[in-house]
Amino acid sequence: MNTRHLTQLDRDDALKLLAGVGFGRIVFTEHALPAIRPINHVIDDGDVIIRSHAGAALNSSVNTVVAYEADDIDPLTHTGWSVIVTGIARAVTDPDAITRYERILRPWVDHAMDRVLRIHPEFVTGFTLTDGTEGRLPAE
Amino acid sequence: MNTRHLTQLDRDDALKLLAGVGFGRIVFTEHALPAIRPINHVIDDGDVIIRSHAGAALNSSVNTVVAYEADDIDPLTHTGWSVIVTGIARAVTDPDAITRYERILRPWVDHAMDRVLRIHPEFVTGFTLTDGTEGRLPAE
Numbered sequence: 001m002n003t004r005h006l007t008q009l010d011r012d013d014a015l016k017l018l019a020g021v022g023f024g025r026i027v028f029t030e031h032a033l034p035a036i037r038p039i040n041h042v043i044d045d046g047d048v049i050i051r052s053h054a055g056a057a058l059n060s061s062v063n064t065v066v067a068y069e070a071d072d073i074d075p076l077t078h079t080g081w082s083v084i085v086t087g088i089a090r091a092v093t094d095p096d097a098i099t100r101y102e103r104i105l106r107p108w109v110d111h112a113m114d115r116v117l118r119i120h121p122e123f124v125t126g127f128t129l130t131d132g133t134e135g136r137l138p139a140e
Numbered sequence: 141m142n143t144r145h146l147t148q149l150d151r152d153d154a155l156k157l158l159a160g161v162g163f164g165r166i167v168f169t170e171h172a173l174p175a176i177r178p179i180n181h182v183i184d185d186g187d188v189i190i191r192s193h194a195g196a197a198l199n200s201s202v203n204t205v206v207a208y209e210a211d212d213i214d215p216l217t218h219t220g221w222s223v224i225v226t227g228i229a230r231a232v233t234d235p236d237a238i239t240r241y242e243r244i245l246r247p248w249v250d251h252a253m254d255r256v257l258r259i260h261p262e263f264v265t266g267f268t269l270t271d272g273t274e275g276r277l278p279a280e
Contacts, residue, residue: 003250022215027167027174034167034174034207038222067174075162078248082178108218108269110143129248 004078004129014083014126017070019043024070026050028061028089041068042105048085048119049092049101053111061089061117068119073129083126085119092116144218144269154223154266157210159183164210166190168201168229181208182245188225188259189232189241193251201229201257208259213269223266225259232256 009017018024023040037058042049048068052058066089073080092098092115101116149157158164163180175197182189188208192198206229213220232238232255241256 004248006249023213025165025176025209025211027176029169029174033205033226034169036165036167036176036207036209036224038209038211038213040218065173067176069165069176069178071165071178073163073178078180084176086173106143108144109146 002132005132007128007130009081009083009126009128011121011124014124015043015046015085015121017072017081017126018048018068018083018085021070021072024048024068026058026061026089027067027069028058028064030057030060040105040108041070042101044101044118046121048087048121049105050117050119051101051105051107051113052115052117053107054114058117059115062091062115064089066119077131079129079131081126081128083124085121086123087119087121089117089119092118142272145272147268147270149221149223149266149268151261151264154264155183155186155225155261157212157221157266158188158208158223158225161210161212164188164208166198166201166229167207167209168198168204170197170200180245180248181210182241184241184258186261188227188261189245190257190259191241191245191247191253192255192257193247194254198257199255202231202255204229206259217271219269219271221266221268223264225261226263227259227261229257229259232258 027036068085071082167176208225211222
């Protein structure tokens with residue numbers, strides 16, 4: 001297999017890709033160690049919205065810097081994309097906003113959820129992996 | 141959609157799932173901030189083997205604790221699995237081992253790769269998400 005071409009995404013394109021999928025991975029620090037959890041999200045006004053359940057390690061990340069990653073990389077062709085957002089995880093406190101997010105962001109597992117977190121992207125990075133044949137003639 | 145059933149995996153089953161896929165995400169600390177990169181891996185003797193290229197932020201993680209995550213979660217049904225390994229990233233220094241890993245672990249992108257890293261799992265966690273209908277009669 002030929003190697004893939006890596007192209008950096010700009011912020012707008014990266015956030016569009018993130019908004020087009022339903023889940024990713026929250027990256028945070030737990031007991032001073034790197035930690036990661038798959039989780040579902042929605043994008044609202046450019047921010048990443050997630051929910052955490054009572055007792056979740058993730059709750060220790062409130063008011064700390066976290067990363068949020070989503071990707072869609074084909075395991076066979078190794079083409080696709082990855083987007084990484086970095087920002088501070090804040091607890092959403094407005095009751096109307098919480099109600100709205102709870103309605104559109106359903107937990108996969110039947111846990112008692114107790115917080116809605118908002119990550120405003122301070123840094124957004126992302127790339128696409130392509131096979132480099134776009135625009136080439138078939139005989140090339 | 142019904143909620144999913146989350147079942148914890150034991151270490152052996154988790155490592156088997158990890159060995160059955162070709163890529164995951166390395167989680168480390170970069171300038172004291174949580175960082176994550178998609179990367180391909182092989183599992184060798186229970187350790188996660190990855191490669192990093194010259195200048196990669198990942199190189200700062202050598203001899204530090206990192207997490208490595210892989211998952212396969214269906215975006216529509218929300219069934220699947222996730223496995224997370226935590227351990228210290230060590231540079232592989234044995235020339236024969238480096239040659240062997242370089243042969244079986246091909247970078248996706250045509251970067252000059254300069255290190256092979258081995259993560260020996262100190263902690264292994266994982267879960268499966270199922271729809272909870274296994275073993276039920278169709279009419280149930």
